[in-house]
Amino acid sequence: MSEKELIQNILRMAGEDRNLVERACDFAQQKHAGQTRFSSEPYFVHVLHTAYILCELGSSSTTIAAGLLHDTMEDAGVTYKEIEELFGGEVAFIVEGVSKLGKLRYHGADRHNESLRKFFVAMSQDIRVLMVKLADRLHNMRTLAFIPETKRLRIARETLEIYAPIAYRLGIRKINRELEDLAFPFVYPEEYKKTIEFVKSQAGGKDQEDLEKFLRSIKKELALSKVPVVRTEYRVKGLYSVFKKISRRDKQNIYDVLAVRIITPSTDDCYRALGVIHASWRPLPGRIKDFIAFPKPNGYQGLHTTVLTGSEQTVEVQIKTEEMYLDGEYGIAAHASYKETGGRAKGQGFKWISGLLSGSAMRNHSDAKDAPKWIKELVEYQKTKGSPMTDELHGDFFSHRIFAFTPNGDVIDLPINATPVDFAYAVHSEIGDHIHGAKVNGKMSALDTPLANGDIVEILTRAKSKPNARWLNFAKTASARKRIRMKTEKKEAADKKAPRKKAR
Numbered sequence: 001m002s003e004k005e006l007i008q009n010i011l012r013m014a015g016e017d018r019n020l021v022e023r024a025c026d027f028a029q030q031k032h033a034g035q036t037r038f039s040s041e042p043y044f045v046h047v048l049h050t051a052y053i054l055c056e057l058g059s060s061s062t063t064i065a066a067g068l069l070h071d072t073m074e075d076a077g078v079t080y081k082e083i084e085e086l087f088g089g090e091v092a093f094i095v096e097g098v099s100k101l102g103k104l105r106y107h108g109a110d111r112h113n114e115s116l117r118k119f120f121v122a123m124s125q126d127i128r129v130l131m132v133k134l135a136d137r138l139h140n141m142r143t144l145a146f147i148p149e150t151k152r153l154r155i156a157r158e159t160l161e162i163y164a165p166i167a168y169r170l171g172i173r174k175i176n177r178e179l180e181d182l183a184f185p186f187v188y189p190e191e192y193k194k195t196i197e198f199v200k201s202q203a204g205g206k207d208q209e210d211l212e213k214f215l216r217s218i219k220k221e222l223a224l225s226k227v228p229v230v231r232t233e234y235r236v237k238g239l240y241s242v243f244k245k246i247s248r249r250d251k252q253n254i255y256d257v258l259a260v261r262i263i264t265p266s267t268d269d270c271y272r273a274l275g276v277i278h279a280s281w282r283p284l285p286g287r288i289k290d291f292i293a294f295p296k297p298n299g300y301q302g303l304h305t306t307v308l309t310g311s312e313q314t315v316e317v318q319i320k321t322e323e324m325y326l327d328g329e330y331g332i333a334a335h336a337s338y339k340e341t342g343g344r345a346k347g348q349g350f351k352w353i354s355g356l357l358s359g360s361a362m363r364n365h366s367d368a369k370d371a372p373k374w375i376k377e378l379v380e381y382q383k384t385k386g387s388p389m390t391d392e393l394h395g396d397f398f399s400h401r402i403f404a405f406t407p408n409g410d411v412i413d414l415p416i417n418a419t420p421v422d423f424a425y426a427v428h429s430e431i432g433d434h435i436h437g438a439k440v441n442g443k444m445s446a447l448d449t450p451l452a453n454g455d456i457v458e459i460l461t462r463a464k465s466k467p468n469a470r471w472l473n474f475a476k477t478a479s480a481r482k483r484i485r486m487k488t489e490k491k492e493a494a495d496k497k498a499p500r501k502k503a504r
């Protein structure tokens with residue numbers, strides 16, 4: 001897409017406040033004038049792509065405007081105040097959040113990745129900050145080949161370890177899949193090649209023509225049984241997702257490399273469609289999964305089965321409603337959009353997803369009545385508070401947790417009111433056992449100081465220092481308490497056994 005086409009498309013999908021988006025677009029163009037990317041393209045093109053991805057997610061005008069402005073603070077010296085005055089507090093808040101997140105660095109310490117992901121979400125405070133950051137990262141990954149080789153690996157790893165899982169958690173499978181597949185060849189080049197070979201061998205005889213033929217006969221059977229179908233499609237499993245599956249289970253066969261999807265108007269129709277399909281094609285035992293009655297932890301819903309299509313070929317069939325489909329592909333993005341704009345989705349929000357969306361499907365979707373519980377709560381919360389703060393989401397991810405740093409940037413995940421003693425034991429029991437003192441944000445601090453989110457904690461150790469039973473009065477983590485008890489009891493026992501020199 002040319003620069004001009006991008007702008008046209010963004011304005012077409014700009015949502016309720018087209019004027020805001022248009023002004024943000026002009027402002028970004030002006031501020032990034034003369035700047036170029038590694039690809040030698042104008043920098044402005046990057047922010048256009050970022051905004052366009054946000055449009056594709058059905059974002060609101062506010063989020064799209066923030067997408068256009070997301071690098072103006074960091075790279076063009078624009079201030080928070082300036083953005084606030086020109087585009088309002090919400091846009092400024094999102095842009096600031098994105099700029100802050102840009103400063104976080106991934107250190108590749110595997111054991112803390114989960115904590116870093118949580119911290120990342122906590123830092124972002126607002127789901128829209130994450131959306132802009134994900135869109136920004138997606139475009140950066142699409143153009144990764146232009147970035148100097150020395151930086152490439154770090155960015156690709158960070159994408160695989162931090163960004164892709166966040167997209168997955170938020171249920172935005174579409175972005176999750178693309179991020180994974182863009183990063184995969186850079187992070188694991190050998191495994192990538194092997195996975196391609198594997199997929200080729202699995203897909204073997206099943207080419208597109210076979211699948212189309214199979215889909216035609218499914219549609220025929222469903223029509224004969226009067227089960228309504230909104231539409232059908234194929235889905236090819238992401239390569240990284242295949243790789244994870246083969247390495248996890250050491251499996252020779254993966255049945256869902258290729259899958260067909262059947263979208264029906266109602267949940268009832270899903271079950272009827274499954275019955276018709278099983279009556280016509282033999283299902284593989286153990287491959288029938290009811291994610292409608294038992295949704296996946298991230299809220300995913302649908303019926304899955306694997307059937308023999310004849311000549312020993314198997315195909316996974318996924319049956320779901322349009323709402324389940326939208327939730328599965330766009331997750332919180334679909335709901336965030338609904339939340340922000342009230343009824344906008346009815347008119348235009350999701351039109352781009354599929355020209356085949358029926359009006360009733362969209363209306364039902366706007367009711368969000370089948371949304372995963374935590375998303376519903378989030379939507380409710382934001383409606384009543386009118387605030388973008390995602391406390392409900394926080395509750396889900398961070399009930400009573402804080403995140404502190406080691407001096408070299410590792411994130412330590414701790415319960416609220418945890419102390420330097422808990423921190424030390426969380427890093428390593430040997431460090432806990434030899435605490436001599438602690439510096440919090442560079443200042444010597446008492447060992448019972450409650451730590452706060454984002455504190456940098458340095459533990460000073462001495463070989464002769466030992467745990468003290470008094471620490472039990474303030475240590476919060478089970479691991480620290482257990483170890484302190486063990487060490488101090490041993491000492492007491494040893495003291496009792498030892499001959500009392502003074503008594504003699």
Ligand code: MN
Nearest residue numbers: 046070071136
């Ligand atoms: Mn950017």
